[in-house]
Amino acid sequence: MLTTAQVQQFDATGYLVVEDVLDTARLAAIKAEYAGLMDRLYADWQVQGRVPDGAGLDYWGKLLAAYRAGCDWFQPMDISLPGDQIFADTPFHFGPAVFDMVTNPRLLDIVEQLIGPEITSNPIQHVRIKPPTTTLRGDEVRAHITATDWHQDRAVALEEADKTDMVTVWLAITDATVENGCLQVAPGKVGMLPHCPKTQTAIADGYVDPASAVPLPVKAGGAVIFHPLTPHSSLVNQTDGFRWSFDLRYNVTGQNTGRSHFPDFIARSRAQPETELHDWQAWRDMWHAARTRLAIAPHKPIHRWQADSPACA
Numbered sequence: 105m106l107t108t109a110q111v112q113q114f115d116a117t118g119y120l121v122v123e124d125v126l127d128t129a130r131l132a133a134i135k136a137e138y139a140g141l142m143d144r145l146y147a148d149w150q151v152q153g154r155v156p157d158g159a160g161l162d163y164w165g166k167l168l169a170a171y172r173a174g175c176d177w178f179q180p181m182d183i184s185l186p187g188d189q190i191f192a193d194t195p196f197h198f199g200p201a202v203f204d205m206v207t208n209p210r211l212l213d214i215v216e217q218l219i220g221p222e223i224t225s226n227p228i229q230h231v232r233i234k235p236p237t238t239t240l241r242g243d244e245v246r247a248h249i250t251a252t253d254w255h256q257d258r259a260v261a262l263e264e265a266d267k268t269d270m271v272t273v274w275l276a277i278t279d280a281t282v283e284n285g286c287l288q289v290a291p292g293k294v295g296m297l298p299h300c301p302k303t304q305t306a307i308a309d310g311y312v313d314p315a316s317a318v319p320l321p322v323k324a325g326g327a328v329i330f331h332p333l334t335p336h337s338s339l340v341n342q343t344d345g346f347r348w349s350f351d352l353r354y355n356v357t358g359q360n361t362g363r364s365h366f367p368d369f370i371a372r373s374r375a376q377p378e379t380e381l382h383d384w385q386a387w388r389d390m391w392h393a394a395r396t397r398l399a400i401a402p403h404k405p406i407h408r409w410q411a412d413s414p415a416c417a
């Protein structure tokens with residue numbers, strides 16, 4: 105549970121760092137689920153002759169060898185569908201350990217203190233496994249792999265959710281440090297700033313003072329929680345290890361998620377507990393059904409920003 109001082113800090117500054125949200129057993133379950141997934145992906149790539157022999161490589165070694173070989177693990181490990189074209193077989197990952205994390209009661213207790221007791225798991229959610237920057241290809245721009253540019257999360261949802269009460273919960277799976285690329289915020293909840301489709305969707309030049317940035321290191325299992333209007337970005341991973349996090353979002357049930365073509369579910373309801381989802385396979389099935397539907401539907405952009413708008417000139 106949060107103290108009154110923590111809730112007040114969140115209200116005043118738009119962010120909060122909370123240690124020990126996920127316990128060691130839950131962290132271990134996530135790591136084991138992803139290690140199994142990586143082993144399966146790597147074995148397939150090895151059969152195809154695309155990666156070197158994986159015997160003797162641990163999880164990190166396989167991630168690095170696969171990245172070097174140009175084999176993409178980001179989308180198969182992500183907990184969402186991509187913003188660009190969706191195919192009937194676009195890979196993603198929905199497993200029991202991830203579902204346990206998304207519906208973790210301790211985490212939902214915190215969210216309840218911030219947005220109230222009727223809580224929907226918002227489908228804008230990602231895994232970010234960030235290799236050492238020295239190992240990245242020169243043209244790497246994906247915000248799930250390299251440093252993330254300044255943005256507000258409200259701006260990466262569609263306009264229809266501009267009035268939605270939402271919070272982002274960013275969970276550290278490995279320690280996040282200034283050296284390995286933790287988050288930083290520009291404290292406050294300003295209005296919506298103009299964003300531009302640059303290499304990433306980012307706040308237009310000149311709207312965030314980098315001198316105001318507060319880096320937010322947090323230990324594995326801890327969380328950074330922030331308001332959808334709080335500008336944030338992440339630092340460069342200057343270490344020789346990986347930085348791993350998940351970012352999850354929750355909104356008040358019944359309000360627009362900002363990506364309503366993707367599935368959401370009720371994670372907690374004090375008024376109607378019978379509407380809560382407790383079955384990870386049902387969650388996975390919803391995403392499978394969405395993928396099938398979206399693979400044959402006209403593409404729906406996930407962002408509203410135009411490169412030719414005056415702020416982006």
Ligand SMILES: O=C(O)CCC(=O)C(=O)O
Binds near residue numbers: 247336338
């Ligand atoms: O982890 C990152 O690099 C950025 C995360 C982010 O923008 C978010 O969680 O909303």
Ligand SMILES: [Fe+2]
Binds near residue numbers: 255256257336
């Ligand atoms: Fe963000």
